[in-house]
Amino acid sequence: MSSRTEAPEDAYTAAPFVPGHAGLTALRRAAADCRGCPLHRDATQTVFGTGAAHARVMLVGEQPGDQEDRQGEPFVGPAGKLLDRALTEAGIDPADAYVTNAVKHFKFTQTEPGKRRIHRAPNLREMTACGPWLAKELELVAPELIVVLGATAGKALLGSSFRVTQVRGTVLEEEIHGRRERLVPTVHPSAVLRAEDREAAYRGLVADLEVAVRALG
Ligand code: URA
Numbered sequence: 001m002s003s004r005t006e007a008p009e010d011a012y013t014a015a016p017f018v019p020g021h022a023g024l025t026a027l028r029r030a031a032a033d034c035r036g037c038p039l040h041r042d043a044t045q046t047v048f049g050t051g052a053a054h055a056r057v058m059l060v061g062e063q064p065g066d067q068e069d070r071q072g073e074p075f076v077g078p079a080g081k082l083l084d085r086a087l088t089e090a091g092i093d094p095a096d097a098y099v100t101n102a103v104k105h106f107k108f109t110q111t112e113p114g115k116r117r118i119h120r121a122p123n124l125r126e127m128t129a130c131g132p133w134l135a136k137e138l139e140l141v142a143p144e145l146i147v148v149l150g151a152t153a154g155k156a157l158l159g160s161s162f163r164v165t166q167v168r169g170t171v172l173e174e175e176i177h178g179r180r181e182r183l184v185p186t187v188h189p190s191a192v193l194r195a196e197d198r199e200a201a202y203r204g205l206v207a208d209l210e211v212a213v214r215a216l217g
Contacts, residue, residue: 012037012129024053024140027133031104037129039105039122044069049100049137056216057092058143059083060134061101062152062188066117069106074099079189083149086189086202090209098141102156103130127156135177146181147212150188157183169208171215184212 014036019026028048034040047064050073059075067077075083084094103126108117122130134156138146148154154162157176164185172183186208187201195201 012125014130014132018132018136022136024049024137027136027140031133034104034133036132037105037126039103039107039126042108043105045072046104047072047074047101047106048104048133049098049141050074051098052096053098053141055096055098055141056144057096057147057212058098058100058138058141058145059087059147059149060153060157061099061149063101063103063119063122064106065119065190066106066108069117074101075189078193082192082202083189086192086205086209089206091213092209098137098143100134100137102127102134102153104133105130121152124155124160127152131156131177138177138179138181142179144182145212145216146183147209148183148185150186150191153188154185157181168204169211171211182215184208184215 014034017030017034017036019030022030031046031048034046047068061075064074065077065079068074087094087097103122107120107122107126109120110117146157148157151162151164154164158174164187167185168187172185174181174183186205189205192198192201192205
């Protein structure tokens, strides 16, 4: 158990847990002990970003799901499988990308132990608290382009007025955590899995990823 006490509710932040000078490996190790907000209490483990250390593309999702929480890796469940397929089809080798989430712990409800864990979206406080990890990942990986997967990632990176439907499939340029970044927002792969017309939603995701490929040149 960490000797650090948890911050009061109005001051959740991962900042004291983020080492100032560290590479990705040390950062991942430090994130395993993050107690910057209460989500660590129920989650199995921190799910940190993974992939090529100097990837040209960083993909940012919402938070780990049930499978990711158990396995400790982002996007290894059904949404991740769909994402890998869409990336490949658009011309991005998933192995060349760095994949992470806006929030590094799984947030869920469970009516009884042993019952299915139901995903709950992180709130603004939890997203903000987790921001220092994403800021450091951006600094270290220094990607040429960020693919923003869905509304939570968009709000975490671009602010609470972000609306994925308004900007998906476009190249944005914004100052984020002190760095000028290029971003292509798109829908979250889980939204494709839930869509009534799954094929059309999948085609839309691939088309947005193709915009990212063209922006990379
Ligand atoms: N959804 C996400 O946003 N991230 C994951 O890692 C898995 C599912």
